[in-house]
Amino acid sequence: xxxxxxxxxxxxxxxxxxxxxxxxxxxxxxxxxxxxxxxxxxxxxxxxxxxxxxxxxxxxxxxxxxxxxxxxxxxxxxxxxxxxxxxxxxxxxxxxxxxxxxxxxxxxxxxxxxxxxxxxxxxxxxxxxxxxxxxxxxxxxxxxxxxxxxxxxxxxxxxxxxxxxxxxxxxxxxxxxxxxxxxxxxxxxxxxxxxxxxxxxxxxxxxxxxxxxxxxxxxxxxxxxxxxxxxxxxxxxxxxxxxxxxxxxxxxxxxxxxxxxxxxxxxxxxxxxxxxxxxxxxxxxxxxxxxxxxxxxxxxxxxxxxxxxxxxxxxxxxxxxxxxxxxxxxxxxxxxxxxxxxxxxxxxxxxxxxxxxxxxxxxxxxxxxxxxxxxxxxxxxxxxxxxxxxxxxxxxxxxxxxxxxxxxxxxxxxxxxxxxxxxxxxxxxxxxxxxxxxxxxxxxxxxxxxxxxxxxxxxxxxxxxxxxxxxxxxxxxxxxxxxxxxxxxxxxxxxxxxxxxxxxxxxxxxxxxxxxxxxxxxxxxxxxxxxxxxxxxxxxxxxxxxxxxxxxxxxxxxxxxxxxxxxxxxxxxxxxxxxxxxxx
Ligand SMILES: [Zn+2]
Numbered sequence: 237x238x239x240x241x242x243x244x245x246x247x248x249x250x251x252x253x254x255x256x257x258x259x260x261x262x263x264x265x266x267x268x269x270x271x272x273x274x275x276x277x278x279x280x281x282x283x284x285x286x287x288x289x290x291x292x293x294x295x296x297x298x299x300x301x302x303x304x305x306x307x308x309x310x311x312x313x314x315x316x317x318x319x320x321x322x323x324x325x326x327x328x329x330x331x332x333x334x335x336x337x338x339x340x341x342x343x344x345x346x347x348x349x350x351x352x353x354x355x356x357x358x359x360x361x362x363x364x365x366x367x368x369x370x371x372x373x374x375x376x377x378x379x380x381x382x383x384x385x386x387x388x389x390x391x392x393x394x395x396x397x398x399x400x401x402x403x404x405x406x407x408x409x410x411x412x413x414x415x416x417x418x419x420x421x422x423x424x425x426x427x428x429x430x431x432x433x434x435x436x437x438x439x440x441x442x443x444x445x446x447x448x449x450x451x452x453x454x455x456x457x458x459x460x461x462x463x464x465x466x467x468x469x470x471x472x473x474x475x476x477x478x479x480x481x482x483x484x485x486x487x488x489x490x491x492x493x494x495x496x497x498x499x500x501x502x503x504x505x506x507x508x509x510x511x512x513x514x515x516x517x518x519x520x521x522x523x524x525x526x527x528x529x530x531x532x533x534x535x536x537x538x539x540x541x542x543x544x545x546x547x548x549x550x551x552x553x554x555x556x557x558x559x560x561x562x563x564x565x566x567x568x569x570x571x572x573x574x575x576x577x578x579x580x581x582x583x584x585x586x587x588x589x590x591x592x593x594x595x596x597x598x599x600x601x602x603x604x605x606x607x608x609x610x611x612x613x614x615x616x617x618x619x620x621x622x623x624x625x626x627x628x629x630x631x632x633x634x635x636x637x638x639x640x641x642x643x644x645x646x647x648x649x650x651x652x653x654x655x656x657x658x659x660x661x662x663x664x665x666x667x668x669x670x671x672x673x674x675x676x677x678x679x680x681x682x683x684x685x686x687x688x689x690x691x692x693x694x695x696x697x698x699x700x701x702x703x704x705x706x707x708x709x710x711x712x713x714x715x716x717x718x719x720x721x722x723x724x725x726x727x728x729x730x731x732x733x734x735x736x737x738x739x740x741x742x743x744x745x746x747x748x749x750x751x752x753x754x755x756x757x758x759x760x761x762x763x764x765x766x767x768x769x770x771x772x773x774x775x776x777x778x779x780x781x782x783x784x785x786x787x788x789x790x791x792x793x794x795x796x797x798x799x800x801x802x803x804x805x806x807x808x809x810x811x812x813x814x815x816x817x818x819x820x
Pocket of ligand 1: 325326448479516517
C-alpha cells in the first residue's frame with residue numbers, strides 16, 4: 237500500500253540514463269519503489285501517462301533565507317518544480333545576527349521604512365532593534381532569533397514548503413564579530429572569534445561557508461581570512477560557495493572589473509583550504525570598465541572561464557558553477573523606466589510633479605550634473621561607462637522605442653547625451669516600462685552553460701505571487717522572472733540535446749556536488765521530491781512588467797512525499813525540511 241502512486245510516467249531519473257516508462261510508489265517522505273507497480277493499492281494515484289516524471293529541481297543558487305519564512309509557501313520555487321534551495325548565498329544568511337543587521341538585498345521596503353534615503357539605493361547596515369520593529373510592522377514577523385541553530389528551530393517550527401540547504405554567510409559572521417566597524421581587515425583576534433562562530437554553525441548542521449566578495453563587509457576580507465574560515469567548514473565536511481570578487485568598487489570607488497582574478501582567488505581558497513568550491517552566478521569574466529563588451533569578448537570570456545575551471549580540476553580542486561539562464565539577473569526587476577530617476581521622483585513627490593520639474597531646462601541641467609557626478613548608481617558610477625546598454629524599453633508611447641535599449645534609441649535619434657536621453661524618454665512617457673539587461677547575452681549564456689560542471693540557477697529569493705518588496709509604483713521593485721521560471725527557461729532555451737542530460741544538470745549534478753545523497757534521483761530509498769511535467773505544454777509565461785506568473789506545464793510538484801504544487805495551485809503544504817544534519 238502506497239501513500240502516493242505515480243502511474244505510467246516517462247521517468248527521467250536524474251542520473252542521465254535514458255528515459256523509461258515506470259510507476260513510482262511513495263510511502264511517507266520516501267520513494268519506496270520504481271517499476272511495474274500494476275495492481276498495487278495507493279491512497280492517491282496520479283495518472284502520468286504521456287507525462288515526464290523527474291526528480292525535484294535543486295536550485296544551486298538561492299536566497300531563500302529569512303524571506304522563506306515571510307512567504308513560507310515559496311510559491312515561486314514550487315510552481316516551477318524547485319524542491320530544494322541551496323541557500324545562504326553571496327555571503328548572506330539569516331543568522332548569525334547580533335546588534336547589526338546586514339541588508340541582504342530583498343528587504344527594500346523594510347530598509348526604506350527604517351532609514352529613508354534619497355541618493356542611496358539602500359544602506360548596508362541597520363540597528364537590529366530598528367529592523368525588528370520594521371519586520372513586525374511591515375510583515376508581522378518576529379525576528380526573535382540570533383544564532384543559526386535558533387533560526388533552524390524557528391523555521392522548522394513555523395514550516396515552509398521547499399527544502400532549505402543552508403550555507404552560513406561570511407557577511408553575517410564578520411558583522412557579528414566586528415559590528416559596524418567591519419569595513420576594514422580583521423585583526424587576528426577578530427578572526428579567531430569568527431572561526432569560533434563558524435565552528436558553532438557547522439556543528440549545528442550548516443553545509444559550508446558562503447562569501448559575497450563584491451559587497452560590504454565581505455569585500456574587505458583578505459584571501460587569508462577566507463581560507464581560515466573555509467578550513468573550519470572543511471573540518472566538518474562542508475564546502476565553499478562564492479560570489480567571487482569582480483571589482484573593488486565598494487572599497488576604493490574604482491569600478492575596474494577583473495572577474496577572472498576573482499575566479500583565481502576562489503580556486504586558491506579551494507586549494508589552500510582543501511575544500512570543494514562552487515562559483516555562484518557566473519558573469520562574463522572580462523574587464524568591462526573600459527567600455528561595453530563585444531560578442532567576441534564575451535565568447536572569449538566564456539572560454540577563458542571554462543579553461544580556468546578545467547585547469548583547477550586537473551590540479552585536483554573540486555569545483556562547479558552555476559549560471560542564471562536569462563539576460564536579466566535573478567533577484568529583482570524594476571519595471572518602470574521612471575525608477576532610473578528615482579531620487580528626483582522622490583523629491584518631486586509624484587510623477588506629475590517630476591514631469592513638470594524636469595521640463596524646466598535649468599532644473600534638468602542640475603539633475604544631469606548630479607547623474608554625471610555619480611550621485612545615483614542607477615545612472616553609473618564615476619569612471620564607469622554609463623549604462624545606456626542596460627536599460628531596454630519594453631513599453632513606451634513612442635513605439636519606435638519599444639524593444640530598444642537607451643543606447644540604440646540614442647543612436648537612432650542621433651542623441652548624444654545619455655543623461656538627457658533618460659530625461660527625454662521619461663518626459664515622452666512617464667509610465668514607460670523597461671527591462672534591465674545584465675550583460676549576459678544569449679550567445680555567452682549558451683557557451684558558458686555548455687560545460688559538464690555548469691548548472692542553471694535562479695539567484696532567487698522566496699516569493700509568492702503577491703509578494704511586495706519595494707516602494708510603491710512607479711518606484712516598485714518586483715521579484716525577477718527568474719524567481720518564477722528559471723528552471724523552465726533553462727529547459728526550453730538552453731537545454732541539452734537529450735532531455736535526460738538537461739534534467740541531470742538540474743538534479744543529479746547539484747545533488748552530487750552538494751553532497752545531497754538522498755535527493756536529485758528517482759530511485760527507491762530516495763526522498764520523494766518529484767515533478768510531473770506535461771513537457772509539450774511547458775511555457776515560462778515570463779512577463780517583465782508583472783513577473784509574478786507561474787509557468788505552464790508543471791502539473792505536480794511533490795516535496796518530501798507531499799503534493800505541494802498541483803496544476804499551478806499551491807496546496808498549502810509546508811513539507812520542506814532544513815537539510816542540516818548536526819555534526820559532532
Ligand atoms: Zn551574488
